[in-house]
Amino acid sequence: MKKEGNILLIGIGNSGRQDDGLGWAFLDSLGPELPSNIDVEYRYQLQIEDAELISHYQKVYFIDAYKKLTPEGFFVTECFPKETHSFSSHALPPETILFLAKNVYNKNPESFILGISGESYQLEIGLTETANSNLNKAVSHFCHDILIM
Amino acid sequence: MSQKLVIDPVTRVEGHGKVTIHLDDNNKVKDAFFHIVEFRGFERFIQGHPYWEAPVMVQRLCGICPVSHHLAAAKAIDQIVGIDPENLSIPAQKIRKLLHFGQVFQSHALHFFYLASPDLLFGWDADPLKRNVVGVAMEYPKLAKKGILMRKFGQEIIKLVAGKRIHGISTTPGGVHKRINVKERNYFLDGKDIPSIDTMILWAKEIIDFIKEYHLKNKSFLDSFASYPSGHLGLVNKENGFLELYDGNLRATDAAGNITLDDVPNNDYNEHFYESVEKWSYLKFPYLKHLGKNKGWNRVGPLARINICEGIETPLAEKERLDFKLASNGKINNMTMHTHWARLIEILYCAEMMKNLLEDDDILSNDLIRKGERRKEGIGIIEAPRGTLIHHYEVDDKDRITRCNLIVSTTHNNEPMNQAVRWVANNVLSGEPEITEGMMNQIEVAIRAYDPCLSCATHALGQMPLEVNLIDNKGVLIDEKRR
Numbered sequence: 001m002k003k004e005g006n007i008l009l010i011g012i013g014n015s016g017r018q019d020d021g022l023g024w025a026f027l028d029s030l031g032p033e034l035p036s037n038i039d040v041e042y043r044y045q046l047q048i049e050d051a052e053l054i055s056h057y058q059k060v061y062f063i064d065a066y067k068k069l070t071p072e073g074f075f076v077t078e079c080f081p082k083e084t085h086s087f088s089s090h091a092l093p094p095e096t097i098l099f100l101a102k103n104v105y106n107k108n109p110e111s112f113i114l115g116i117s118g119e120s121y122q123l124e125i126g127l128t129e130t131a132n133s134n135l136n137k138a139v140s141h142f143c144h145d146i147l148i149m
Numbered sequence: 150m151s152q153k154l155v156i157d158p159v160t161r162v163e164g165h166g167k168v169t170i171h172l173d174d175n176n177k178v179k180d181a182f183f184h185i186v187e188f189r190g191f192e193r194f195i196q197g198h199p200y201w202e203a204p205v206m207v208q209r210l211c212g213i214c215p216v217s218h219h220l221a222a223a224k225a226i227d228q229i230v231g232i233d234p235e236n237l238s239i240p241a242q243k244i245r246k247l248l249h250f251g252q253v254f255q256s257h258a259l260h261f262f263y264l265a266s267p268d269l270l271f272g273w274d275a276d277p278l279k280r281n282v283v284g285v286a287m288e289y290p291k292l293a294k295k296g297i298l299m300r301k302f303g304q305e306i307i308k309l310v311a312g313k314r315i316h317g318i319s320t321t322p323g324g325v326h327k328r329i330n331v332k333e334r335n336y337f338l339d340g341k342d343i344p345s346i347d348t349m350i351l352w353a354k355e356i357i358d359f360i361k362e363y364h365l366k367n368k369s370f371l372d373s374f375a376s377y378p379s380g381h382l383g384l385v386n387k388e389n390g391f392l393e394l395y396d397g398n399l400r401a402t403d404a405a406g407n408i409t410l411d412d413v414p415n416n417d418y419n420e421h422f423y424e425s426v427e428k429w430s431y432l433k434f435p436y437l438k439h440l441g442k443n444k445g446w447n448r449v450g451p452l453a454r455i456n457i458c459e460g461i462e463t464p465l466a467e468k469e470r471l472d473f474k475l476a477s478n479g480k481i482n483n484m485t486m487h488t489h490w491a492r493l494i495e496i497l498y499c500a501e502m503m504k505n506l507l508e509d510d511d512i513l514s515n516d517l518i519r520k521g522e523r524r525k526e527g528i529g530i531i532e533a534p535r536g537t538l539i540h541h542y543e544v545d546d547k548d549r550i551t552r553c554n555l556i557v558s559t560t561h562n563n564e565p566m567n568q569a570v571r572w573v574a575n576n577v578l579s580g581e582p583e584i585t586e587g588m589m590n591q592i593e594v595a596i597r598a599y600d601p602c603l604s605c606a607t608h609a610l611g612q613m614p615l616e617v618n619l620i621d622n623k624g625v626l627i628d629e630k631r632r
Binding site for chain 2: 049051052083092099100103104105
């Protein structure tokens, strides 16, 4: 178990559904030589136990594919705890995970969503050219503007 | 005017199903059906693949119980390479069992804490916005924390053996890939990084105490709701008839406890089962040949397993089994809601078994793989969390799979779930002028007791919201509710 003060990157998606694999591809692109204070986790979807996981970190990034195309090809936005309701408890949004971490574990890690634009989500392995291009931009931004900060 | 009520999809189950209830002119129930509307067809598209790919591919049927499919397929493929279950090396057997108990433990914890407990804690008339796992976490944080950590413990066991929590790979034809080392097992024993296996046993006992107390307070409901006589099917230990989840003989009883399938070896299953189809569901209806379609269907899963076994090898779970038997006066238990209770006894059993295996030095051994004489057919049967799971493969001389038959736990429970839906339709909905949210949820409560995995059963992926349609006798939609 990691101590307080570390960063968790959670890649969300499914590499068998084309650009839905962007979250995982982002983690892969960072390579194995990450700073020791950074951990990565791969998820098909967020579940309630992830509230317990993030309660051990100071900062969390949720990295996921974004269905809409953005001018930069990606976006980063701060994420806050929020109670949401859904028919399913198998796929919870980041806001609900943060809400549970805050209320059940009394932890409120600084959190961000990194959304990377994709364009196709069919049953196929491999990102589209657009998604690949957007992935590279997101990785570059993350490594130069966020990690170095 | 006669009407048809449709609940589509059913919520807090794994997969996508719907319910239709046909009403007559007086709002009396004429008939009720639980439909499974997904289709994928794993049995077909695995044909042509090399047999050693089966345990890896078929586990993609499901994100909840992939380990069960991985192990059932592995047992079948063991036979292809000439290794029957008893000829697997002792360390490989124990490592596979550790994986299996971790899977059943986490799956049962998921079901009870995430899916079933909202109904028990808040009641079925509670606001659905509250009646969910987030609501449980907010109002019962201590209980939620335990549920989360119990599920996590099982998932960590899976990760230990199979490399990752979902869709990992542990088995190879005739054995397993890797042994466990001392540092890895101490992670689960010493309680330094995660709550220890002793804590899991303690919490499992606590949650059984909860359901026993709940039963005392809600006896009438738990004993009667959606209850009906049925057959019960599962594996039992080959030597003593005890509860068995990994490898045993097939046993079934009727609703009164008379044996209807007498400790049949796995390889003979095909002589005893037929599967029928209905045009209104993709899910088949298995039954025992000699009893016929109308009398030969059986429940599977925790309630069936506790019913048919003669004992449990771990002391704490055995004590709980004996208490459980008292609730049905020592007879076969046909009370559907007692399935939750039986499931929690199995959680305790799995925890005790994991402790035994983690403390067993055999799991540290490198004696992991056996080889035998190549065969053309392999059958693997295990008790998955939801019940008896059958994988059957045939291969050609070029190692390609030529035939695959999967009978999944939820498939066995198809007719039982339909019976449960009919019970609610007849006892709760029939004659009522309006179908309320609470009534709708009672249908789901009845289905949910079986923890159905509809994705597995039809080998499909889908979503799980709820929709209710009211349709008249001419097929015209006259009302609709969706959430």
